[in-house]
Amino acid sequence: MYPIIQFALLPLLFTSAQSTPTPRSLPAKVHARTSSPGHGTLTTTTNGSIIHAVINNPPINLWDYKLAADVSSFVDTLATNVNTTTNPKVVIFSSANPDFFIAHYEIHALDASSPVLPPGNGTLIGEQLLRTRTNLATLPVIFIAEINGRTSGAGNEFAVQCDIRYAGPATSVSHLEVGFGLPPGAGGIQFLVKLIGRARALEYILSGRAVDAVTAAAIGWVNKAFGSAEELTQETDALAERIAAFPEQGLAAIKARVNVQKPSDTDLQGDNDLFTQLASTKVTQEAASLFLKVSENESAGTFELNLPKDLTEIVPPGS
Ligand SMILES: *[C@@H]1O[C@H](CO)[C@@H](O)[C@H](O)[C@H]1NC(C)=O
Ligand SMILES: *[C@@H]1O[C@H](CO)[C@@H](O)[C@H](O)[C@H]1NC(C)=O
Ligand SMILES: *[C@@H]1O[C@H](CO)[C@@H](O)[C@H](O)[C@H]1NC(C)=O
Ligand SMILES: *[C@@H]1O[C@H](CO)[C@@H](O)[C@H](O)[C@H]1NC(C)=O
Numbered sequence: 001m002y003p004i005i006q007f008a009l010l011p012l013l014f015t016s017a018q019s020t021p022t023p024r025s026l027p028a029k030v031h032a033r034t035s036s037p038g039h040g041t042l043t044t045t046t047n048g049s050i051i052h053a054v055i056n057n058p059p060i061n062l063w064d065y066k067l068a069a070d071v072s073s074f075v076d077t078l079a080t081n082v083n084t085t086t087n088p089k090v091v092i093f094s095s096a097n098p099d100f101f102i103a104h105y106e107i108h109a110l111d112a113s114s115p116v117l118p119p120g121n122g123t124l125i126g127e128q129l130l131r132t133r134t135n136l137a138t139l140p141v142i143f144i145a146e147i148n149g150r151t152s153g154a155g156n157e158f159a160v161q162c163d164i165r166y167a168g169p170a171t172s173v174s175h176l177e178v179g180f181g182l183p184p185g186a187g188g189i190q191f192l193v194k195l196i197g198r199a200r201a202l203e204y205i206l207s208g209r210a211v212d213a214v215t216a217a218a219i220g221w222v223n224k225a226f227g228s229a230e231e232l233t234q235e236t237d238a239l240a241e242r243i244a245a246f247p248e249q250g251l252a253a254i255k256a257r258v259n260v261q262k263p264s265d266t267d268l269q270g271d272n273d274l275f276t277q278l279a280s281t282k283v284t285q286e287a288a289s290l291f292l293k294v295s296e297n298e299s300a301g302t303f304e305l306n307l308p309k310d311l312t313e314i315v316p317p318g319s
Contacts, residue, residue: 092242104154160221
C-alpha cells in the first residue's frame with residue numbers, strides 16, 4: 001500500500017589538441033538492441049556497453065502508470081542481469097520532451113476522490129517508483145540523468161537517485177510535495193540532503209521553489225550545467241564513453257564503496273512511511289483535488305508549465 005504522490009554517442013574527446021597517444025576504443029562487448037515495448041514511453045538503444053534510455057510520455061512525462069511500468073521494467077531487467085554480460089556499464093536517461101524531464105507523480109494516485117482508472121493501478125505506480133529507487137542506487141551500473149526541462153517531486157527523486165546528473169538550459173528542478181502537506185516520500189529528502197546540505201534542502205523542499213541548471217550546479221544538485229541542449233548531449237555522451245572505457249569490476253567496486261555514504265534504508269523507509277501516513281489526510285486529499293482542477297488533470301497548460309511557481313494555489317484554505 002503505497003499511494004505516493006509522487007541516447008547518439010560521440011567519440012571520446014581525444015582531439016588532436018590533447019596529447020593522449022592512442023584513442024581508447026569501447027570494449028568489444030556488444031549488446032543487442034534492447035526492446036522494452038511496454039507502453040512505449042521508454043525507448044532504449046544499446047551501443048557497446050552504454051544504453052540510451054529516452055523518456056517520452058506525452059504530454060508532460062508524468063510518472064503515471066505507463067512511465068512507471070516502462071522504467072521499472074527496464075531497470076528490473078538490469079537487476080535480473082546483474083553480473084552477466086548482457087548488462088551495460090552505463091545507462092543515460094534523457095527526455096524526448098524539451099519542456100519536461102519527468103514532470104512529477106501522477107496526482108490521481110493520491111486523490112481518493114479521483115483515483116487512477118484501469119488499466120492503471122495507483123498502488124502499483126508507487127511500488128514501481130520505490131523499486132526503481134532501490135535499483136538505481138544499488139545496481140552495479142552507472143546511471144546518468146541527462147536533464148533538460150522541468151522535473152519535480154517523483155521526477156526529481158528519480159534524478160537525484162541516478163549516480164550523476166548533467167543539466168541543460170531548460171532545467172528546472174524542484175519538490176512540490178509541500179503544496180500537498182507532504183514530505184517527499186521516495187527518497188527525495190535523503191538523497192537531496194546528501195547533495196546540497198541540510199539548509200539548502202530545507203530551503204527548497206519547504207518553499208517548493210525551483211532551481212535552474214546554473215544554480216543547481218553551483219550548489220551540487222546537479223554535477224554540471226551546459227549552455228545548450230546540443231552541448232548537454234555531447235558532454236553526457238563523452239562522459240558515458242569515458243566511464244565505459246574502464247573495467248566493469250572497477251566501476252562496480254567504486255559505486256559500491258561510494259554507496260557507504262548513501263542514505264540508509266531505515267531513513268528512506270521513514271520518509272516513505274510518513275508520506276503514506278499523511279497522504280490520506282483531509283489536507284492532502286483536498287490539495288490533490290485542487291491540483292487536478294487547476295492543472296486541468298495534469299495537461300500541458302499554464303499551471304504545469306509554470307510549476308512550481310503557482311503551487312500555493314492548491315493549498316486548502318485554513319490549512
Ligand atoms: C556508437 O558508439 C560509437 C563509438 O563511440 C560511435 O562512433 C557511434 O556513432 C555510436 N552509434 C550510435 C548509433 O550512436
Ligand atoms: C556481482 O558481483 C559483485 C562483485 O563480484 C558481487 O559483490 C555481487 O554480490 C554480485 N551481485 C550479484 C547479484 O550476484
Ligand atoms: C494493484 O496493485 C497492487 C500492488 O501490486 C495489487 O496488490 C492489486 O491487486 C492491484 N489492483 C488491481 C485492481 O489489479
Ligand atoms: C478531470 O478528470 C475528471 C475525472 O476523470 C473529470 O470528471 C473532469 O471533468 C476532468 N477535468 C478536466 C478539467 O478535464
